[in-house]
Amino acid sequence: MSISLDNISKSYGKIKALNAISFEVADGELFGLIGPDGAGKTTLFRILTTLLLPDQGQATVAGYDVIKDYKNIRNQVGYMPGKFSLYQDLTVAENLNFFATIFGTTIAENYDLIKEIYIQIEPFKERRAGKLSGGMKQKLALCCALIHKPQVLFLDEPTTGVDPVSRKEFWDMLKRLQQKGITILVSTPYMDEASLCDRIALITNGKILEVDTPKAIMAAYPTKIYKVSASQTYQLIQDLKTYPETHSVYPFGQYMHFTSNKTNFKPQDLIRYLEEKKHTDIEVIETVASIEDTFMELSK
Amino acid sequence: MNTIRYIIQKEFKQIFRNKAMLPIIFVMPLxxxxxxxxxxxxxxxxxxxxxxxxxRTAFSRELIEKFKVSSYFDVINEFPSMKAANSAMLEGKVAVILxxxxxxxxNLLRDKRTGLSVTIDAIDGAAAGVENVYINQIVLQFNQKARVKLMPFDNQGALPQNIDTIPAFWYNETLNYKTFMVPGILVMLVTMITLFLSGMNIVREKEIGTLEQINVTPIKKYQFIIGKLFPFLILGIVLLTVGLLIAKLLFNIPMVGSIGLLYAYTVVYILVILGIxxxxSNFTDTQQQAMFIAWFFMVIFxxxxxxxxxxxxxxxxxQVVTEFNPIKYFVQVMRMVMLKGAGISDIYPQFFKxxxxxxxxxxxAVLGYKKVT
Known part of the structure; x- marks a missing residue:
């Protein structure tokens, strides 16, 4: 096991940031930690990267205990914090050199690992890191986190605030790094990125809701789910909420995702109800549950 | 060792790239x-x-003439009455009324004695004392000729009349206050710059988040701290050097003692300031907090x-509190070595403290710096 957590808890004063978290990440796995802001993702990362001590529970990273063997862990992991934290007044090359040096290595030694990413920012290597675009900064940060050939890579919300094209590129890079045998733990608030992971853990309010493959999580959705649309979207939500057979309803793109509390629910009943409420262009279509649906259902 | 060297290199790069900081570090202190x-x-x-x-006689005019030629007095005005003079003093227009x-x-010619009334604005007590001495000296000179007995306003001026004292001022023969002040001010500047820069430096890494990135690396605490502080030691030494050059070339301050000794002491001294x-840095989260705490100590020091x-x-x-004031020792050592030519054995107490x-x-500081929270 590359990462294992057993009953990890951490409180800040009265706020319980993490509440008895347990899960395991296998060697070479691309594992996603999916949850909204404030779910406790960063706290979990800081414990696993030995920056923060847990109040209770045990955790190991690359086979080392996060409390007792923290020195070994620091040699084995790469960490990319959510906030860009390289030296803005040093150039791209200087930043990379700096981190290579303090890890006791050189750029040349592990160049093959970062090559693919580094060649994209190499034209700007004399530019100061603070003057790079968001996507470039992120690539540089990834290079710096990889320069010592870590066994485990921690990426805390790497795609937050990054444009959709760069986000896709970034996930492609992660896939390729995974093929080189690096275990990756990545957190994200974007549910659509969850399906790109091997396995995911859904986390909210410091608690793990579910740990499984994205497919299994979607398949395990308990009831049928319908997407509903009509011309008056706002009125539609209000009316769906007052509909007696409604179990849950929330906006999803241009549709409402609707589930019923009745096992023998018939879409025609809903259409009739909406017509009575003077809605036009009514559509009620059965659809597949997404990670987001599962998340909303579980965190209810 | 390689790591430390690289951190030092990085720190210097950052210092020299910060275009706003360079003049603050070098030009402002000078x-x-x-x-x-x-x-x-x-x-x-x-x-x-x-x-x-x-x-309004020859005698009175002669006395006033003595004040007029003195470089210490600016004769502002002649008043027709004491009342007008008092209101001028109240407004702060005059400091001394004779x-x-x-x-x-x-009376002087007939009785061989007369009185003079002197009123001094004594809000600044130290200055008033000095003014009283100057006035007495001038009147005394006049007296030697005319044998006037001065009667100060408060009637307490006991004057030695026939004893001449000729003081010899050692180490600063001409009583040049610059000789006294320049080494002291130089101490203050070296201290301020090194304290502020080192105090804010690590906090800055905390603020911009780079410390978090550093803390997950296997870097050793001592490597990081030495690498961080060494550049400021160098900066302090450079500042001292430039300051000494200005002291010599611009103010012509005597440098009697060993410059090597001065530098040796300064290195130890700057270590104290960097430690502070x-x-x-360890106990603050923002540069602003660090700045205010540094100011607090600086003003007291x-x-x-x-x-x-x-x-x-x-x-x-x-006086007991000043025992913990590093600036006190540095001021003493600067003045002792530069002006008196003190040797190493003379500054043993300061050096070892x-x-x-x-x-x-x-x-x-090293104990307080934690990579883990």
């Missing part, structure tokens, strides 16, 4: 040195002098250093 050394004087000069001459009584000349700076006011005249408890202080501060 401007302060030049301005403060010229302005922060204890000499009482340009005293605003006024008089009321009720006698009233010459009517029949001044006649690091200590502040400067005012209780003996730079502006002698430590001997402080109350006993304050500073060394102990450096070890204690840096020890505390």
């Amino acid at each position: 401007i302060q040195l030049v301005i403060l050394s010229n302005a922060a004087t204890f000499e009482v000069k340009n005293i605003k002098f006024s008089y009321i001459d009720n006698d 009233e010459i009584p009517s029949h001044f000349e006649r 700076g690091l200590f502040i 400067i005012l209780m250093s003996g730079l502006f006011t002698p430590i001997e005249s402080m109350p006993y408890w304050a 500073t060394l102990a202080y450096a070890l204690a501060m840096n020890g505390l």
